[in-house]
Amino acid sequence: MSKPAAMATKRAVRGSKSGRPIMALLDLLGRRWTLRIVWELREGSLNSRALRTACDEASPTVLQARLSELREAGLIELVQGDGYRLTGLGQELKETFLPLHRFAERWSRRS
Amino acid sequence: MSKPAAMATKRAVRGSKSGRPIMALLDLLGRRWTLRIVWELREGSLNSRALRTACDEASPTVLQARLSELREAGLIELVQGDGYRLTGLGQELKETFLPLHRFAERWSRRS
DNA sequence: CGTATCGCTACGTTTATTGTAGCACAGGAG
DNA sequence: CTCCTGTGCTACAATAAACGTAGCGATACG
Numbered sequence: 001m002s003k004p005a006a007m008a009t010k011r012a013v014r015g016s017k018s019g020r021p022i023m024a025l026l027d028l029l030g031r032r033w034t035l036r037i038v039w040e041l042r043e044g045s046l047n048s049r050a051l052r053t054a055c056d057e058a059s060p061t062v063l064q065a066r067l068s069e070l071r072e073a074g075l076i077e078l079v080q081g082d083g084y085r086l087t088g089l090g091q092e093l094k095e096t097f098l099p100l101h102r103f104a105e106r107w108s109r110r111s
Numbered sequence: 112m113s114k115p116a117a118m119a120t121k122r123a124v125r126g127s128k129s130g131r132p133i134m135a136l137l138d139l140l141g142r143r144w145t146l147r148i149v150w151e152l153r154e155g156s157l158n159s160r161a162l163r164t165a166c167d168e169a170s171p172t173v174l175q176a177r178l179s180e181l182r183e184a185g186l187i188e189l190v191q192g193d194g195y196r197l198t199g200l201g202q203e204l205k206e207t208f209l210p211l212h213r214f215a216e217r218w219s220r221r222s
Numbered sequence: 223c224g225t226a227t228c229g230c231t232a233c234g235t236t237t238a239t240t241g242t243a244g245c246a247c248a249g250g251a252g
Numbered sequence: 253c254t255c256c257t258g259t260g261c262t263a264c265a266a267t268a269a270a271c272g273t274a275g276c277g278a279t280a281c282g
Contacts, residue, residue, distance in 0.1 A: 030145060032142075035137045061261095105132055110184075159229055173269080178229095
Protein backbone atom coordinates (compact mmCIF):
# COMPACT_ATOMS: atom_id res chain seq x y z
CA MET A 1 0.00 0.00 0.00
CA SER A 2 2.93 2.21 -0.54
CA LYS A 3 1.12 3.97 -3.30
CA PRO A 4 -2.57 4.79 -2.97
CA ALA A 5 -2.74 4.96 -6.74
CA ALA A 6 -4.07 8.46 -6.58
CA MET A 7 -1.41 10.13 -4.55
CA ALA A 8 -0.39 12.58 -7.15
CA THR A 9 -3.64 14.48 -7.22
CA LYS A 10 -3.24 16.03 -10.60
CA ARG A 11 0.43 16.76 -10.28
CA ALA A 12 1.78 19.00 -12.95
CA VAL A 13 2.62 17.01 -15.97
CA ARG A 14 6.22 16.94 -17.02
CA GLY A 15 7.18 19.79 -19.25
CA SER A 16 4.09 21.79 -18.59
CA LYS A 17 5.97 24.65 -17.06
CA SER A 18 4.22 27.08 -19.30
CA GLY A 19 0.89 26.33 -17.70
CA ARG A 20 -0.72 26.12 -21.11
CA PRO A 21 -3.14 23.21 -21.20
CA ILE A 22 -2.00 22.13 -24.62
CA MET A 23 1.51 21.62 -23.31
CA ALA A 24 0.32 19.52 -20.42
CA LEU A 25 -1.79 17.49 -22.80
CA LEU A 26 1.00 17.00 -25.32
CA ASP A 27 3.26 15.93 -22.52
CA LEU A 28 0.75 13.48 -21.11
CA LEU A 29 0.11 11.94 -24.51
CA GLY A 30 3.81 11.89 -25.29
CA ARG A 31 4.52 9.10 -22.85
CA ARG A 32 4.92 5.55 -23.89
CA TRP A 33 1.67 3.62 -24.35
CA THR A 34 -0.57 6.55 -23.54
CA LEU A 35 -1.71 7.18 -27.10
CA ARG A 36 -1.93 3.46 -27.65
CA ILE A 37 -4.20 2.93 -24.66
CA VAL A 38 -6.61 5.61 -25.78
CA TRP A 39 -6.55 4.10 -29.23
CA GLU A 40 -7.25 0.56 -28.04
CA LEU A 41 -10.19 1.77 -25.98
CA ARG A 42 -11.73 3.55 -28.94
CA GLU A 43 -14.26 0.82 -29.69
CA GLY A 44 -15.29 -0.05 -26.17
CA SER A 45 -14.13 -1.06 -22.76
CA LEU A 46 -11.31 -3.48 -22.02
CA ASN A 47 -10.20 -4.90 -18.71
CA SER A 48 -6.61 -4.59 -17.64
CA ARG A 49 -5.62 -8.00 -18.95
CA ALA A 50 -7.22 -7.50 -22.33
CA LEU A 51 -5.69 -4.07 -22.56
CA ARG A 52 -2.30 -5.54 -21.88
CA THR A 53 -2.79 -8.08 -24.65
CA ALA A 54 -3.95 -5.38 -27.03
CA CYS A 55 -0.85 -3.35 -26.26
CA ASP A 56 1.63 -6.02 -27.36
CA GLU A 57 2.06 -7.36 -23.84
CA ALA A 58 3.40 -4.11 -22.48
CA SER A 59 4.71 -4.46 -18.96
CA PRO A 60 1.99 -4.11 -16.33
CA THR A 61 4.10 -1.66 -14.38
CA VAL A 62 4.06 1.10 -16.93
CA LEU A 63 0.60 0.16 -18.11
CA GLN A 64 -0.83 0.66 -14.65
CA ALA A 65 1.08 3.91 -14.34
CA ARG A 66 -0.45 5.16 -17.59
CA LEU A 67 -3.90 4.00 -16.55
CA SER A 68 -3.56 5.89 -13.29
CA GLU A 69 -2.42 9.01 -15.09
CA LEU A 70 -5.24 8.78 -17.59
CA ARG A 71 -7.72 8.31 -14.79
CA GLU A 72 -6.35 11.31 -12.96
CA ALA A 73 -6.62 13.23 -16.19
CA GLY A 74 -10.26 12.24 -16.40
CA LEU A 75 -9.88 10.60 -19.77
CA ILE A 76 -10.64 7.03 -18.78
CA GLU A 77 -12.45 5.35 -15.92
CA LEU A 78 -12.63 1.93 -14.37
CA VAL A 79 -16.10 0.45 -14.23
CA GLN A 80 -16.69 -2.55 -12.02
CA GLY A 81 -17.27 -5.64 -14.09
CA ASP A 82 -16.64 -3.82 -17.34
CA GLY A 83 -12.99 -2.79 -17.18
CA TYR A 84 -11.54 0.46 -18.43
CA ARG A 85 -13.35 2.74 -20.79
CA LEU A 86 -13.14 6.25 -22.12
CA THR A 87 -14.99 8.94 -20.22
CA GLY A 88 -16.97 11.59 -22.01
CA LEU A 89 -13.85 13.68 -22.17
CA GLY A 90 -11.92 10.66 -23.39
CA GLN A 91 -14.47 10.17 -26.13
CA GLU A 92 -13.86 13.71 -27.28
CA LEU A 93 -10.16 13.03 -27.41
CA LYS A 94 -10.82 9.87 -29.38
CA GLU A 95 -12.81 11.84 -31.93
CA THR A 96 -9.80 14.08 -32.34
CA PHE A 97 -7.68 11.06 -33.12
CA LEU A 98 -9.88 9.35 -35.62
CA PRO A 99 -8.50 11.37 -38.56
CA LEU A 100 -5.12 10.07 -37.50
CA HIS A 101 -6.06 6.66 -38.78
CA ARG A 102 -6.60 7.91 -42.27
CA PHE A 103 -3.46 9.98 -42.09
CA ALA A 104 -1.44 6.97 -41.02
CA GLU A 105 -2.46 5.20 -44.20
CA ARG A 106 -1.27 8.05 -46.37
CA TRP A 107 1.86 8.37 -44.28
CA SER A 108 2.74 4.70 -44.69
CA ARG A 109 2.78 5.19 -48.41
CA ARG A 110 5.42 7.87 -48.26
CA SER A 111 8.31 7.58 -50.66
CA MET B 112 29.30 10.83 -41.38
CA SER B 113 28.78 9.46 -37.96
CA LYS B 114 25.26 8.62 -39.00
CA PRO B 115 25.30 5.62 -41.28
CA ALA B 116 22.15 6.80 -42.95
CA ALA B 117 21.64 3.17 -43.78
CA MET B 118 19.13 2.80 -41.02
CA ALA B 119 17.06 5.39 -42.71
CA THR B 120 14.39 4.29 -45.05
CA LYS B 121 11.51 3.53 -42.85
CA ARG B 122 12.94 1.37 -40.11
CA ALA B 123 10.30 -0.34 -38.03
CA VAL B 124 9.21 1.82 -35.17
CA ARG B 125 9.11 0.39 -31.72
CA GLY B 126 5.97 -1.51 -30.96
CA SER B 127 4.84 -1.66 -34.54
CA LYS B 128 4.93 -5.43 -34.65
CA SER B 129 1.46 -5.51 -36.05
CA GLY B 130 2.56 -3.78 -39.21
CA ARG B 131 -0.44 -1.50 -39.04
CA PRO B 132 0.59 2.04 -39.95
CA ILE B 133 -1.47 3.53 -37.18
CA MET B 134 0.54 1.59 -34.61
CA ALA B 135 3.82 2.77 -36.05
CA LEU B 136 2.52 6.32 -36.05
CA LEU B 137 1.20 6.15 -32.50
CA ASP B 138 4.51 4.75 -31.41
CA LEU B 139 6.50 7.44 -33.17
CA LEU B 140 4.35 10.20 -31.73
CA GLY B 141 4.41 8.59 -28.31
CA ARG B 142 8.03 9.49 -27.70
CA ARG B 143 9.09 12.39 -25.61
CA TRP B 144 9.12 15.72 -27.42
CA THR B 145 7.85 14.35 -30.70
CA LEU B 146 4.37 15.78 -30.40
CA ARG B 147 5.80 18.95 -28.97
CA ILE B 148 8.18 19.45 -31.89
CA VAL B 149 5.40 19.09 -34.43
CA TRP B 150 3.34 21.48 -32.38
CA GLU B 151 6.05 24.12 -32.15
CA LEU B 152 6.59 23.98 -35.89
CA ARG B 153 2.93 24.51 -36.62
CA GLU B 154 3.30 28.20 -37.39
CA GLY B 155 6.50 28.13 -39.37
CA SER B 156 10.10 27.04 -39.43
CA LEU B 157 12.47 27.13 -36.48
CA ASN B 158 16.16 26.42 -36.39
CA SER B 159 17.53 23.88 -33.96
CA ARG B 160 18.39 26.46 -31.33
CA ALA B 161 15.03 28.17 -31.46
CA LEU B 162 13.32 24.82 -31.37
CA ARG B 163 15.26 23.91 -28.28
CA THR B 164 14.19 27.12 -26.60
CA ALA B 165 10.58 26.54 -27.59
CA CYS B 166 10.74 23.06 -26.09
CA ASP B 167 11.67 24.21 -22.59
CA GLU B 168 15.38 23.73 -23.20
CA ALA B 169 15.06 20.05 -23.83
CA SER B 170 18.41 18.34 -24.07
CA PRO B 171 19.93 18.51 -27.55
CA THR B 172 20.65 14.82 -27.49
CA VAL B 173 17.08 13.65 -27.53
CA LEU B 174 15.96 16.62 -29.57
CA GLN B 175 18.32 15.73 -32.37
CA ALA B 176 17.22 12.13 -32.12
CA ARG B 177 13.57 13.16 -32.53
CA LEU B 178 14.43 15.50 -35.40
CA SER B 179 16.21 12.67 -37.16
CA GLU B 180 13.28 10.33 -36.62
CA LEU B 181 10.81 12.92 -37.84
CA ARG B 182 12.94 13.56 -40.89
CA GLU B 183 13.14 9.85 -41.62
CA ALA B 184 9.41 9.71 -41.24
CA GLY B 185 9.10 12.46 -43.81
CA LEU B 186 7.20 14.75 -41.49
CA ILE B 187 9.77 17.52 -41.18
CA GLU B 188 12.70 18.71 -43.25
CA LEU B 189 15.75 20.86 -42.75
CA VAL B 190 16.02 23.77 -45.15
CA GLN B 191 19.34 25.56 -45.44
CA GLY B 192 19.14 28.99 -43.90
CA ASP B 193 15.60 28.46 -42.73
CA GLY B 194 15.83 25.70 -40.13
CA TYR B 195 13.34 22.92 -39.63
CA ARG B 196 9.86 23.00 -41.00
CA LEU B 197 6.96 20.67 -41.60
CA THR B 198 6.79 18.88 -44.92
CA GLY B 199 3.56 18.54 -46.81
CA LEU B 200 2.88 15.36 -44.91
CA GLY B 201 3.79 17.11 -41.70
CA GLN B 202 1.30 19.84 -42.49
CA GLU B 203 -1.39 17.22 -42.82
CA LEU B 204 -0.47 15.85 -39.43
CA LYS B 205 -0.58 19.33 -38.00
CA GLU B 206 -4.09 19.80 -39.33
CA THR B 207 -5.07 16.66 -37.48
CA PHE B 208 -3.74 18.14 -34.29
CA LEU B 209 -5.32 21.53 -34.44
CA PRO B 210 -8.56 20.36 -32.80
CA LEU B 211 -6.38 19.18 -29.95
CA HIS B 212 -5.81 22.75 -28.94
CA ARG B 213 -9.47 23.39 -28.41
CA PHE B 214 -9.86 20.08 -26.63
CA ALA B 215 -6.99 20.93 -24.28
CA GLU B 216 -8.90 24.00 -23.15
CA ARG B 217 -11.98 21.96 -22.31
CA TRP B 218 -9.84 19.32 -20.69
CA SER B 219 -8.07 21.83 -18.46
CA ARG B 220 -11.44 22.79 -17.03
CA ARG B 221 -12.19 19.26 -15.91
CA SER B 222 -13.48 18.85 -12.39
C1' DC C 223 42.88 35.71 -38.55
C1' DG C 224 38.97 36.05 -34.71
C1' DT C 225 34.40 35.63 -33.78
C1' DA C 226 29.88 34.00 -34.11
C1' DT C 227 26.22 30.78 -35.29
C1' DC C 228 24.66 26.74 -37.28
C1' DG C 229 23.52 21.52 -36.95
C1' DC C 230 25.00 17.98 -34.41
C1' DT C 231 27.55 14.70 -31.13
C1' DA C 232 30.14 12.52 -26.64
C1' DC C 233 29.50 10.99 -22.35
C1' DG C 234 28.42 10.44 -17.49
C1' DT C 235 24.26 10.90 -14.58
C1' DT C 236 19.50 10.52 -13.74
C1' DT C 237 14.98 8.92 -14.87
C1' DA C 238 11.68 5.88 -17.26
C1' DT C 239 10.44 1.41 -18.98
C1' DT C 240 10.82 -3.55 -19.10
C1' DG C 241 10.07 -8.30 -17.58
C1' DT C 242 9.05 -11.58 -14.14
C1' DA C 243 6.83 -12.68 -10.28
C1' DG C 244 3.41 -12.28 -7.11
C1' DC C 245 -0.08 -9.87 -3.86
C1' DA C 246 -5.03 -8.81 -2.01
C1' DC C 247 -9.59 -9.11 -3.13
C1' DA C 248 -13.95 -10.75 -5.08
C1' DG C 249 -16.88 -14.18 -6.97
C1' DG C 250 -18.37 -19.19 -8.09
C1' DA C 251 -18.50 -23.79 -7.66
C1' DG C 252 -17.84 -28.06 -4.88
C1' DC D 253 -16.01 -23.49 4.55
C1' DT D 254 -12.23 -24.44 1.02
C1' DC D 255 -10.49 -24.44 -3.43
C1' DC D 256 -10.47 -22.49 -7.67
C1' DT D 257 -10.28 -18.63 -11.11
C1' DG D 258 -9.97 -13.89 -12.66
C1' DT D 259 -9.43 -9.10 -11.55
C1' DG D 260 -6.75 -4.75 -10.59
C1' DC D 261 -2.50 -3.74 -9.04
C1' DT D 262 2.39 -3.85 -7.03
C1' DA D 263 7.79 -5.16 -5.99
C1' DC D 264 12.01 -5.29 -7.70
C1' DA D 265 16.18 -5.94 -10.38
C1' DA D 266 17.70 -5.15 -15.16
C1' DT D 267 17.66 -2.49 -19.26
C1' DA D 268 16.80 1.39 -22.18
C1' DA D 269 15.77 6.21 -22.78
C1' DA D 270 16.28 10.97 -21.57
C1' DC D 271 18.94 14.60 -19.33
C1' DG D 272 22.69 18.16 -18.86
C1' DT D 273 27.01 19.86 -19.88
C1' DA D 274 30.37 20.44 -22.90
C1' DG D 275 32.26 20.75 -27.24
C1' DC D 276 33.04 19.42 -32.28
C1' DG D 277 33.27 20.63 -37.61
C1' DA D 278 31.43 23.56 -40.97
C1' DT D 279 30.09 28.01 -42.58
C1' DA D 280 29.85 32.99 -42.85
C1' DC D 281 31.34 37.72 -41.92
C1' DG D 282 34.47 41.44 -40.42
